[in-house]
Amino acid sequence: METLEKDLKASLQASFIERFDSPADYLYFSPGRINLIGEHTDYNGGHVFPAAISIGTYGALTLRDDQEIHVFSANFPDVGVVSFNLNDLAPRKYDSWVKYVRGVLYELKQAGYRVERGFNLGIVGDMPNASGLSSSASLELLIGEMLNAAFKLHIARLDIVKLGQQVENDYLGLRTGIMDQFAIGFGEKEKAIFLDVNTMDYELVPAEFGEYELIIMTTNKKRELVDSKYNERRDETELALKELQTVLPNLASLGELDLATFEKYQDAITDSTVLRRARHAVSENERTIIATSALKAHDLVKFGELLQQSHASLRDDYEVTGEELDTLFDAAMLQPGVLGARMTGAGFGGSAIALVPRATASDFIKNVGELYQAEIGYPASFYLAEIVRGTAEL
Incomplete structure (x- = not known):
């Protein structure tokens, strides 16, 4: 995993420099997730048992001096750089992965956080499309945490987890529970998360499978x-x-x-x-x-x-x-x-x-x-x- 991480990090930084003529100031990794058991229970007030996994999304970000957002995905090189204004946050029906960037920005604004400058953002992932490993929540937490750091918003991790769910529920209209974002936000190495979605109480359980x-x-x-x-x-x-x-x-x-x-x-x-x-x-x-x-x-x-x-x-x-x-x-x-x-x-x-x-x-x-x-x-x-x-x- 370490070799793959270094390769993807290096290729993302190289792609970023190629497009924006300078290296990124922030480099992050956001995992995908599996759920060991407890499916379709999170929105029914039950328990879930997920874990963050080494397949996920890498992100590179640098702030701009204007209000333009410029984004690209190294997984879709033919699409090139997509640009929009910081105030242009209305959902687009066919916006592909960019809808998650708009969605996070929209929910941050709704919550009263000030994001007053644009930024350049590049991503690359090793998660297959439509895999059910929660690429959307991976991207939501990635963007949320990078903007949290870049703009010094001081948002607690649980609030970023909830914001990711709000992107799904309120911005995109998908009535998901909180499991995916919680697993990706609170995952720990070699631990699964036993989570009560009613109380948000959780326990880290060693995910040890022996032979x-x-x-x-x-x-x-x-x-x-x-x-x-x-x-x-x-x-x-x-x-x-x-x-x-x-x-x-x-x-x-x-x-x-x-x-x-x-x-x-x-x-x-x-x-x-x-x-x-x-x-x-x-x-x-x-x-x-x-x-x-x-x-x-x-x-x-x-x-x-x-x-x-x-x-x-x-x-x-x-x-x-x-x-x-x-x-x-x-x-x-x-x-x-x-x-x-x-x-x-x-x-x-x-x-x-x-x-x-x-x-x-x-x-x-x-x-x-x-x-x-x-x-x-x-x-x-x-x-x-x-x-x-x-x-x-x-």
Whole structure:
């Protein structure tokens, strides 16, 4: 990872100098994230168990003496430098990654922070597009922290995390929870984060897998989360909560229920589809709590079983997996010694993870890759998940 970091840092600085005739004053790295377990629970008031990973986004920034914003991505060299004025922050429907720059600036302004000069910004990432590894939150935290430093705004890390979520919710209209930004902001090396999204209380848990590797499997399916059924799922679980509140008036979120209590009162939910959505939210929260305890106890067999149960629930009750993710899951579970696998992230494409014996990791990647290519018609990508600290200056 250190060699790759040096290469990307050097290539970004070289690209920056080429475009702006001077080196950047600020160089930062912002990780992506995986979620070990606890999917679609964050906006339902439950627990999540994510970790920051070494695949992410690098940024270079220098302040200007005018109010112009000039940005480029080394991943899209043909696009060149995109320029806009500091006051030109209205959303553009087809603004690509630049919408996150505008969005962070807009939310900073809404919060009362003063950004009164323009800047030059360059980025490069090693995260595949539409991977479900949260490239958007990685970029939001990257921009937020770089502007925090450059303009000496003295914004607390939790407030930058919340600002990133506001970019998604208020600026872009995607009703995501806070997990992605929190994991990227508060990640620590070789630690996963057990987070209660109601209270923001969290615990860092050693992510120690012994003789096993955590392998990320990316579908390479083209998808835009904003155009997916993400908001629809949120509407469905909110409806389930409202119906449950007719018999449990003090219930504030689905995350407050254990599965036994949910099953006792589930008849209050009138629609069978909405019932299944709620059952996933409740059961997944319970699995996340149990899985965290299993990892603490180094019970990787139990942990792997819970990963499998999570994927089944996301496939059957929440219906957010799809052919590509199910093919990766099925292929992974056919491989010798694999303890568990599951989709990670919002779904509808994106990525999955698998807990694989380190000694057979190469065979696993070869075999799963061949099965996926034969079934889907194009290749998957595979990455070893190195768990790292959150967004920071290089």
